[in-house]
Amino acid sequence: MEKILQVKDLELSFNTQGGEVKAIRGVNFDLYKGETLAIVGESGSGKSVTTKSIMRLLPESSAEFKSGEILFGGRDLTKLSDKEMQKIRGKEISMIFQDPMTSLNPTMPIGRQLTEPLLKHQKISTSEAKKVAIDLLRLVGMPKPELRMKQYPHQFSGGQRQRIVIAISLACNPKILIADEPTTALDVTIQAQILELMKDLQKKIDTSIIFITHDLGVVANVADRVAVMYGGKIVEIGTVDEIFYNPQHPYTWGLLSSMPSLDTEDAKLYAIPGTPPDLLDPPKGDAFALRSEYALKIDMEQNPPFFKISDTHSAATWLLHPDAPQVEPPLTVIERMKKFPGSRYYEGGAV
Amino acid sequence: MAEKLLEIKNLKQYFNIGKANEVRAVDDISFDIYKGETLGLVGESGCGKSTTGRSIIRLYDATDGDVFYEGENVHGKKSKQELKKFNRKMQMIFQDPYASLNQRMKVMDIIAEGIDIHGLAKNPAERKKMVYDLLETVGLNKEHANRYPHEFSGGQRQRLGIARALAVDPDFIIADEPISALDVSIQAQVVNLLKELQEEKGLTFLFIAHDLSMVKYISDRIGVMYFGKLVELAPAEELYNNPLHPYTQSLLSAIPLPDPNYERNRVRKSYDPAVHNYTKADDVRMREISPGHFVQCSERELESIKAASATN
Numbered sequence: 001m002e003k004i005l006q007v008k009d010l011e012l013s014f015n016t017q018g019g020e021v022k023a024i025r026g027v028n029f030d031l032y033k034g035e036t037l038a039i040v041g042e043s044g045s046g047k048s049v050t051t052k053s054i055m056r057l058l059p060e061s062s063a064e065f066k067s068g069e070i071l072f073g074g075r076d077l078t079k080l081s082d083k084e085m086q087k088i089r090g091k092e093i094s095m096i097f098q099d100p101m102t103s104l105n106p107t108m109p110i111g112r113q114l115t116e117p118l119l120k121h122q123k124i125s126t127s128e129a130k131k132v133a134i135d136l137l138r139l140v141g142m143p144k145p146e147l148r149m150k151q152y153p154h155q156f157s158g159g160q161r162q163r164i165v166i167a168i169s170l171a172c173n174p175k176i177l178i179a180d181e182p183t184t185a186l187d188v189t190i191q192a193q194i195l196e197l198m199k200d201l202q203k204k205i206d207t208s209i210i211f212i213t214h215d216l217g218v219v220a221n222v223a224d225r226v227a228v229m230y231g232g233k234i235v236e237i238g239t240v241d242e243i244f245y246n247p248q249h250p251y252t253w254g255l256l257s258s259m260p261s262l263d264t265e266d267a268k269l270y271a272i273p274g275t276p277p278d279l280l281d282p283p284k285g286d287a288f289a290l291r292s293e294y295a296l297k298i299d300m301e302q303n304p305p306f307f308k309i310s311d312t313h314s315a316a317t318w319l320l321h322p323d324a325p326q327v328e329p330p331l332t333v334i335e336r337m338k339k340f341p342g343s344r345y346y347e348g349g350a351v
Numbered sequence: 352m353a354e355k356l357l358e359i360k361n362l363k364q365y366f367n368i369g370k371a372n373e374v375r376a377v378d379d380i381s382f383d384i385y386k387g388e389t390l391g392l393v394g395e396s397g398c399g400k401s402t403t404g405r406s407i408i409r410l411y412d413a414t415d416g417d418v419f420y421e422g423e424n425v426h427g428k429k430s431k432q433e434l435k436k437f438n439r440k441m442q443m444i445f446q447d448p449y450a451s452l453n454q455r456m457k458v459m460d461i462i463a464e465g466i467d468i469h470g471l472a473k474n475p476a477e478r479k480k481m482v483y484d485l486l487e488t489v490g491l492n493k494e495h496a497n498r499y500p501h502e503f504s505g506g507q508r509q510r511l512g513i514a515r516a517l518a519v520d521p522d523f524i525i526a527d528e529p530i531s532a533l534d535v536s537i538q539a540q541v542v543n544l545l546k547e548l549q550e551e552k553g554l555t556f557l558f559i560a561h562d563l564s565m566v567k568y569i570s571d572r573i574g575v576m577y578f579g580k581l582v583e584l585a586p587a588e589e590l591y592n593n594p595l596h597p598y599t600q601s602l603l604s605a606i607p608l609p610d611p612n613y614e615r616n617r618v619r620k621s622y623d624p625a626v627h628n629y630t631k632a633d634d635v636r637m638r639e640i641s642p643g644h645f646v647q648c649s650e651r652e653l654e655s656i657k658a659a660s661a662t663n
Contacts, residue, residue, distance in 0.1 A: 042534035042535065042536055042537075043534055158396075187395040187396055187561065188395075188561065188563065188602065188605040188606055188607075189395060189601060189602060189605045189621075189622075190395075191605065191607075192604075192605040192607070192619050195607075196619070214534065214535055215535075215607065216535070216609035217564075217606065217607030217608050217609050217614075218607050219609070220607060220608065220609050220610055220611040220613070220614045221607045221614040221617075223611075240611045241611055241612075244609065244610065244611050245611075254536060255535060255536065256609060258535055258536050258538070258539035259535060259539075259564065259609055260564050260565060260567070260568035268543055268546075269539040269542055269543055269568065270539060271536065271537075271539035271540040271543055272536035272539070272540075273540075275504055275506070275537075276534075339612075
């Protein structure tokens with residue numbers, strides 16, 4: 001498969017009055033053509049910062065690339081000038097934000113907001129751009145697009161606004177679409193529509209999507225591959241089946257067991273104790289060790305490297321080291337593993 | 352059957368009455384809440400679930416209808432003394448732990464506000480002790496009492512909100528989306544805390560939320576709202592296994608579950624209110640389909656719903 005984007009050893013810090021916040025501490029991943037990669041993690045884990053650094057949307061006054069590179073089309077995005085970046089943003093890589101209310105300009109009819117990227121990035125006339133814009137609105141399922149072009153954002157519902165934002169982001173057929181919690185502000189029924197729409201459109205134009213969310217249900221729905229982030233690092237990455245049915249990192253275990261499934265009985269919900277690490281002064285070893293009942297002594301001292309479970313699946317935990325003791329994951333996770341061929345709890349049958 | 356703690360009868364809450372933009376946020380809903388149970392209220396934003404909660408506790412004056420708390424009407428003309436009595440029994444936990452705590456007050460005073468208003472502490476030492484105990488109950492410690500809200504994380508703030516609600520020793524707590532602003536790993540902590548407190552103190556909860564899997568986990572019974580109306584009310588398990596109103600079915604089919612295999616095979620149902628074909632002559636109201644399971648329907652629909660219920 002063709003790699004469309006490579007993030008290599010990315011380290012990024014914010015210089016604040018309180019000191020240096022190490023928001024991203026060595027992130028590596030590839031994005032393949034036409035796939036959806038979901039990045040999950042709690043607030044402060046660095047998932048939004050990672051994608052904003054790809055788009056170079058972070059304030060240059062405080063955010064600083066420490067090391068690493070972001071390779072896109074043979075170029076390192078961290079080194080491009082603002083001018084060069086403007087040619088990529090909205091054309092080759094575009095972004096959908098969480099809040100459809102604030103990501104549209106309230107004083108501009110949506111038609112003008114739709115044609116803006118077209119006129120900026122492509123050599124076409126205003127009337128042609130309008131035609132393309134109307135087609136885009138039709139593509140995202142907006143009824144009466146000709147009429148709607150003249151209307152303002154407040155005349156649309158939340159779900160419709162998110163459709164418009166999606167239409168704008170797709171205007172120039174981007175190679176990469178970054179969706180930062182695109183459905184978090186929406187109701188479940190609307191969320192389901194938007195997710196279906198995004199999957200349909202992806203098939204039509206073969207875009208790669210980076211999908212950021214903290215909702216594991218949404219991840220299971222949209223993702224081909226999943227990266228789990230914690231404390232500014234990716235701690236586990238694999239295909240959606242590998243992460244949900246054969247997770248290896250204790251943090252992934254915690255995440256999966258703290259969500260009640262619709263058939264969880266009255267048993268107490270598993271809650272990850274404590275709070276996320278302070279990245280002003282990140283812990284020395286495994287950032288999750290202090291909250292983990294599976295922490296080994298070495299976790300407190302040394303950062304675990306990535307251990308390979310399969311060609312597509314790896315996790316950064318000392319538990320996978322050949323010398324580590326064998327531990328029992330939480331019960332809900334064992335239940336999941338029973339469905340996965342290749343896991344040590346596999347009980348036969350297909351996933 | 353357990354004892355009724357609250358009876359909500361034909362509650363209506365309209366805004367901008369008589370104007371062109373009249374909103375019927377809550378439109379004639381009736382239900383009971385039993386002692387010691389958790390009633391979940393779900394629905395999309397704008398369906399009136401939060402307004403229902405706020406009308407029950409009289410943050411709004413109801414347009415019409417009654418709320419009876421242990422047989423006494425909460426609404427209608429009341430003296431300050433009478434209102435205080437209800438305030439002690441009913442408390443609320445709000446969605447946004449950032450906006451619902453006064454930035455300029457110390458935790459000690461935030462939590463003790465109710466204690467002061469109701470004169471529950473005889474002297475400053477007792478007041479202090481009560482606050483310390485409350486902090487401990489919600490999993491914080493007494494050192495936290497001298498801090499300001501901005502020094503706490505979202506999950507800790509929500510614990511403060513819970514401690515404040517518990518300060519006056521209420522029987523009934525309305526929790527309006529208490530976990531939606533929190534991270535997944537922290538949500539479980541808060542939900543477990545609410546469940547523990549319920550067991551310890553025999554509290555009754557009205558739990559308003561849109562995260563359906565969490566609602567099912569915490570609730571004994573669940574009511575589903577749609578455009579100001581209650582369309583279905585049933586025991587939690589029953590509602591999920593045997594949803595009868597088409598809107599409930601559509602809502603349930605839209606929840607994404609953390610199970611890729613299930614997601615690949617999901618069939619989503621959409622709901623169109625036009626399917627009912629209600630005319631003016633139809634008597635559309637909540638009807639009991641099976642014991643404890645109510646569905647809003649017309650006389651005409653009743654038979655087919657009953658048949659559907661029996662086959663499931």
